[in-house]
Amino acid sequence: MDDILNFDSLCVKEVKDPRTTAPHVLPIYATSSFVFDSIDQGIKIFSGQEEGHGYSRYGNPTVDAVAEKIAMMETYGLNMDAEALMFSSGMSAISTLMLASMREGQKILTQGNLYGGTTELFTKVLQPLGIYTVMTDLQNLELVEQLIDEEGDIGMIYFETPANPTLACVDIEGICRIAAHYGIKTAIDNTFCTPYLQQPFAFGVDFIIHSTTKYLNGHGNSIAGALVGRDVEFMQEKVWKVMKLAGTNCNAWDAWLVNNGMKTLALRMDRHSSNAMAVANFLEAHDKVGKVNYAGLPSHPDHTVAKKQMRQFGGMLSFELKGGLQDGINFMNQIKMCTLAPTLGDVDTLILHPASSSHINIPEKMRLRNGITDGLIRMSIGIENVQDIIQDLNQALEIV
Numbered sequence: 001m002d003d004i005l006n007f008d009s010l011c012v013k014e015v016k017d018p019r020t021t022a023p024h025v026l027p028i029y030a031t032s033s034f035v036f037d038s039i040d041q042g043i044k045i046f047s048g049q050e051e052g053h054g055y056s057r058y059g060n061p062t063v064d065a066v067a068e069k070i071a072m073m074e075t076y077g078l079n080m081d082a083e084a085l086m087f088s089s090g091m092s093a094i095s096t097l098m099l100a101s102m103r104e105g106q107k108i109l110t111q112g113n114l115y116g117g118t119t120e121l122f123t124k125v126l127q128p129l130g131i132y133t134v135m136t137d138l139q140n141l142e143l144v145e146q147l148i149d150e151e152g153d154i155g156m157i158y159f160e161t162p163a164n165p166t167l168a169c170v171d172i173e174g175i176c177r178i179a180a181h182y183g184i185k186t187a188i189d190n191t192f193c194t195p196y197l198q199q200p201f202a203f204g205v206d207f208i209i210h211s212t213t214k215y216l217n218g219h220g221n222s223i224a225g226a227l228v229g230r231d232v233e234f235m236q237e238k239v240w241k242v243m244k245l246a247g248t249n250c251n252a253w254d255a256w257l258v259n260n261g262m263k264t265l266a267l268r269m270d271r272h273s274s275n276a277m278a279v280a281n282f283l284e285a286h287d288k289v290g291k292v293n294y295a296g297l298p299s300h301p302d303h304t305v306a307k308k309q310m311r312q313f314g315g316m317l318s319f320e321l322k323g324g325l326q327d328g329i330n331f332m333n334q335i336k337m338c339t340l341a342p343t344l345g346d347v348d349t350l351i352l353h354p355a356s357s358s359h360i361n362i363p364e365k366m367r368l369r370n371g372i373t374d375g376l377i378r379m380s381i382g383i384e385n386v387q388d389i390i391q392d393l394n395q396a397l398e399i400v
């Protein structure tokens with residue numbers, strides 16, 4: 001066959017390997033489209049009569065395999081079906097879900113201390129489209145019920161637990177019980193926990209969101225997101241349609257990086273959790289440190305709720321220096337091993353000052369109301385030897 005083609009055509013041709021090509025490790029399908037055997041098959045695939053791939057915005061084997069793995073993780077041991085799709089980012093997963101499920105005039109009931117980008121999406125992008133946001137304290141279940149009665153037309157309860165950066169926890173089961181009573185859908189951002197530490201489907205949640213950019217990838221080398229839904233048909237029809245038409249799909253390379261990272265998820269989450277517990281204990285005992293926010297500490301106001309729904313308490317914590325803002329800045333500048341970077345969930349320990357980074361675009365009043373003070377420092381505890389993390393914090397604390 002190669003002899004029949006002209007040389008320049010040969011240059012263009014994909015080489016087919018007639019031997020077994022079943023790969024041990026998931027390959028990256030770096031292809032925009034897929035070949036049909038016949039027009040007939042093409043018609044069947046595009047009209048949904050036959051399963052198959054046509055165009056990578058609609059679906060890609062690498063991306064599909066990773067989505068399926070995330071769905072398997074979120075439903076692990078729960079004896080239920082769920083469908084997952086991957087997106088170009090965590091934000092893209094959230095916006096696609098909202099475009100697929102909300103109508104003009106409906107409201108999202110949520111908490112004030114969401115990931116900053118999510119608050120902005122709701123108030124700056126969805127609100128002008130007539131999808132309104134009602135913020136409340138989702139820890140107060142009586143208030144939640146009262147608001148549902150008063151507001152009317154709540155289409156979704158959307159929440160995060162533990163929440164950034166004070167690690168406040170919402171009672172997943174409590175929220176889902178109320179939502180089910182009123183026939184309202186629930187969506188949770190499970191980025192901080194991953195399904196290894198917390199499985200929201202076990203408590204009745206309808207949709208689970210991940211910024212896979214964080215712990216699922218774990219190595220800080222891709223931006224992607226996932227949405228897992230218990231209503232398989234809704235995911236395959238409504239959500240998939242918005243994904244392919246809004247073009248919010250994940251690409252094969254980023255999905256593959258998530259896949260690689262997920263292989264060590266259990267090992268990493270165990271170590272993140274035990275390291276964070278040790279660091280939280282160290283900070284709590286230090287005389288220059290005020291409040292320490294870590295859901296694993298018995299002193300945390302939501303420790304009981306956290307224990308009910310989390311297997312371990314994860315790698316995220318935050319604390320306040322007694323000296324406030326200036327001490328916070330001095331401390332950050334004195335840090336040697338830990339990295340100053342505005343992300344979380346990576347293998348190395350990351351430090352962030354929310355007031356000047358992740359929450360800079362959130363109005364000050366709203367920020368302070370949610371415990372994000374000027375002197376608050378957030379840490380994503382890595383998987384290093386914990387003695388080295390504590391040593392770094394200790395030497396920086398000596399200076400302030």
Ligand SMILES: *Cc1c(COP(=O)(O)O)cnc(C)c1O
Nearest residue numbers: 089090091115189191211213224
């Ligand atoms: C980072 C993050 C997001 C947004 O994810 P991207 O992948 O950056 O779009 C959403 N929720 C939480 C909790 C996050 O930490």
